[in-house]
Amino acid sequence: MANKNKEKLVDVKNLKTYFYTEEGVVKAVDGIDFEIYPGETLGIVGESGCGKSVTSLSIMGLVESPPGKIAEGEILFEGIDLTKLSQAEMRKIRGNEISMIFQEPMTSLNPVYTIGDQISEAIIIHKGLSKKEAMKESVEMLKKVGIPLPEQRINEYPHQLSGGMRQRVMIAMALSCDPKLLIADEPTTALDVTIQAQILELMNSLKASYGMSIMMITHDLGVIAEISDRVAVMYAGKIVEYTDVNTLFADPKHPYTWGLMNSIPKLDRDVNRLQAIPGIVPNPLNFPDGCKFNTRCPLAEGKCFTDEPKIVDAAEGHKVRCWRYKDLEEMKKQNVKIYEEQR
Amino acid sequence: MFAYFIRRTLGVIPVILGVILVVFILTTIVPGDPARIMMGQRGDPETLKLIRKEMGLDEPTHVQLVKFYKDVFTLNLGRSYRNNMTVIESIKSRLPVTATLAIGAMIIAVVLGVSIGIYSATHQYTWQDYLSMIFSLLGIASPVYFVGLIMVIIFARKLGWVPGTGLGNGEWIYYVLPILTLGVRPMALIVRLTRSTMLEVVHQDYVKTARAKGLKEKAVIYKHALKNALIPVITIIGLQTASLLSGVMLTETIYSLPGLGRLSIQAVTNRDFPIIRGVVLFMALVFVLANLLVDLSYGFFDPRIRYE
Numbered sequence A: 001m002a003n004k005n006k007e008k009l010v011d012v013k014n015l016k017t018y019f020y021t022e023e024g025v026v027k028a029v030d031g032i033d034f035e036i037y038p039g040e041t042l043g044i045v046g047e048s049g050c051g052k053s054v055t056s057l058s059i060m061g062l063v064e065s066p067p068g069k070i071a072e073g074e075i076l077f078e079g080i081d082l083t084k085l086s087q088a089e090m091r092k093i094r095g096n097e098i099s100m101i102f103q104e105p106m107t108s109l110n111p112v113y114t115i116g117d118q119i120s121e122a123i124i125i126h127k128g129l130s131k132k133e134a135m136k137e138s139v140e141m142l143k144k145v146g147i148p149l150p151e152q153r154i155n156e157y158p159h160q161l162s163g164g165m166r167q168r169v170m171i172a173m174a175l176s177c178d179p180k181l182l183i184a185d186e187p188t189t190a191l192d193v194t195i196q197a198q199i200l201e202l203m204n205s206l207k208a209s210y211g212m213s214i215m216m217i218t219h220d221l222g223v224i225a226e227i228s229d230r231v232a233v234m235y236a237g238k239i240v241e242y243t244d245v246n247t248l249f250a251d252p253k254h255p256y257t258w259g260l261m262n263s264i265p266k267l268d269r270d271v272n273r274l275q276a277i278p279g280i281v282p283n284p285l286n287f288p289d290g291c292k293f294n295t296r297c298p299l300a301e302g303k304c305f306t307d308e309p310k311i312v313d314a315a316e317g318h319k320v321r322c323w324r325y326k327d328l329e330e331m332k333k334q335n336v337k338i339y340e341e342q343r
Numbered sequence B: 001m002f003a004y005f006i007r008r009t010l011g012v013i014p015v016i017l018g019v020i021l022v023v024f025i026l027t028t029i030v031p032g033d034p035a036r037i038m039m040g041q042r043g044d045p046e047t048l049k050l051i052r053k054e055m056g057l058d059e060p061t062h063v064q065l066v067k068f069y070k071d072v073f074t075l076n077l078g079r080s081y082r083n084n085m086t087v088i089e090s091i092k093s094r095l096p097v098t099a100t101l102a103i104g105a106m107i108i109a110v111v112l113g114v115s116i117g118i119y120s121a122t123h124q125y126t127w128q129d130y131l132s133m134i135f136s137l138l139g140i141a142s143p144v145y146f147v148g149l150i151m152v153i154i155f156a157r158k159l160g161w162v163p164g165t166g167l168g169n170g171e172w173i174y175y176v177l178p179i180l181t182l183g184v185r186p187m188a189l190i191v192r193l194t195r196s197t198m199l200e201v202v203h204q205d206y207v208k209t210a211r212a213k214g215l216k217e218k219a220v221i222y223k224h225a226l227k228n229a230l231i232p233v234i235t236i237i238g239l240q241t242a243s244l245l246s247g248v249m250l251t252e253t254i255y256s257l258p259g260l261g262r263l264s265i266q267a268v269t270n271r272d273f274p275i276i277r278g279v280v281l282f283m284a285l286v287f288v289l290a291n292l293l294v295d296l297s298y299g300f301f302d303p304r305i306r307y308e
Helices: A052-060 A088-094 A115-126 A131-144 A165-174 A195-208 A219-229 A245-250 A255-262 A325-333 B002-029 B036-044 B046-057 B060-075 B087-122 B127-141 B144-158 B173-202 B206-210 B217-254 B260-271 B275-303
Strands: A011-019 A024-036 A041-045 A068-078 A098-101 A180-183 A215-219 A231-235 A238-244 A313-317 A318-320
Touching: A011 A052, A024 A041, A024 A052, A024 A068, A024 A231, A024 A238, A041 A052, A041 A219, A052 A098, A052 A180, A052 A215, A098 A165, A098 B060, A115 A131, A115 A165, A131 A165, A165 A195, A180 A195, A180 B046, A195 A215, A195 A219, A215 A219, A219 A245, A219 B173, A231 A245, A231 A255, A238 A245, A245 B217, A255 A325, B002 B060, B036 B046, B087 B173, B087 B217, B087 B260, B087 B275, B127 B173, B144 B173, B173 B217, B173 B260, B206 B217, B217 B260, B217 B275, B260 B275
Parallel strands: A041 A215, A041 A231, A098 A180, A180 A215
Antiparallel strands: A011 A024, A011 A068, A231 A238, A238 A318, A313 A318
């Protein structure tokens, strides 16, 4: 890939974010490595509780502490380790060079302040503009995210806007200081499908015009396909597969990813029942020995129950964390259904 | 916004009319013949009859009611049976003491209550938090007369820091204990409420958004969280004026202060109906107005209310 030669914007190395609770240590993120290059979109996909949101909060330095703590690892942003910065230094980066949008547009805006107030706030602190100038900027931002009548909207309150509009406001707020990285934590999950498509399209076009990178966190493979350049699949606090988006969809090498792909209904195939991954995500307080996916994996055997696999290069630019990915390859060739159809 | 104010203000009118009616009914159904109370034991039947006629007490109830409404609206509430002062004059002369007490107590309750509540919430599970929770629990659980007596014993008798009774020549030091006594309960309530709403609010998504913008923690708490957390606190402040007004009666009795509370207690023991009516009406009016003020300030704190 061409962008491999570019300087990395974000380089996460062996990040471990743990929560020290009364019941025990929850290893929400347990040793993950990934990098984001300038101008690309990295998708992070996984089920609820796999650690994808905690990953994003770790980068933002917003993990609630206590009980949470970055126990180990580095988050290099343009070569600076964010985990070593003070709160004051971190505040200069937050909302300025790295900004974030959240899942729930209905609750992510403060109900008691106007849209303009909330957008201009970040502009005032990071760009040092006066309130008046910042308001003007805010109007410009609202125009860019496609909100009609921005001069009027700026004086309105969040409850006067629809969910899609509010997410646009969130995007305007996040982009107001030209961030280099936008972290989007399930930005479309709470929206209905047509609005989802609009928001993704908006993000794609803004990414191009701003030249920023996006870290897209989602559980929705459709969103990943729509927007990502490369994808990290997370399971139980670890990355289990990491490659570019086309390879991932064409040739998933981890049984978990394979299961996710198979559980998507397909319009071009006549299927009565979907193949689903059995079981649920294991309790983070009580992860199984060996591979964390062994409680649900149809291929799990012997070694999978005793030793945790390392993430290895299965092919050029295609990492996978599985003892049996080669066997899966064989089975795929022979068209064996490894997951049962759901009754 | 303006329409909301007007609508709320107009909504007070039926409430006031209702209050007047209730006050009339209460003072009519309680036993005791006003004419006899005025004359004491010496009144002969002829004089009593005359007085009843003069006061309109021989009229049918509905006629008396209409007359009462008229009297209230013309501020002609009659004279005390005891010392012949007009009701308005009596209230006027007693009001400053009570107002000082109530306003002082409310200021202490709100200022200290909200600040301690915020501190507790932002320092959850520290010893300061536990301490403030224990004291506020005690504060809520202790009735005014208990707090008052304990304060007198400790601060006036044992330590001798402040006077424990009377008003002296009206120096501020005489107000210290009464104001504290009256303020403890609403303060304790406000501490707990502020703490719990604050804790709820700081976990809201918009607080996360504010942090993600790179705002200072102070701005996050005092700008983004506090304004949201105060909405339920304001409601409680309005409701607390009621317990403040009843607390005033106890406090003024404990500290022998010449305020409205003492006036009304004396009026009740003396069956001084015009004064009872006057004071009860006045207090009800204060309560209604306080809650109107609360309603109006919602419009300021919560934009969602103005347009609905």
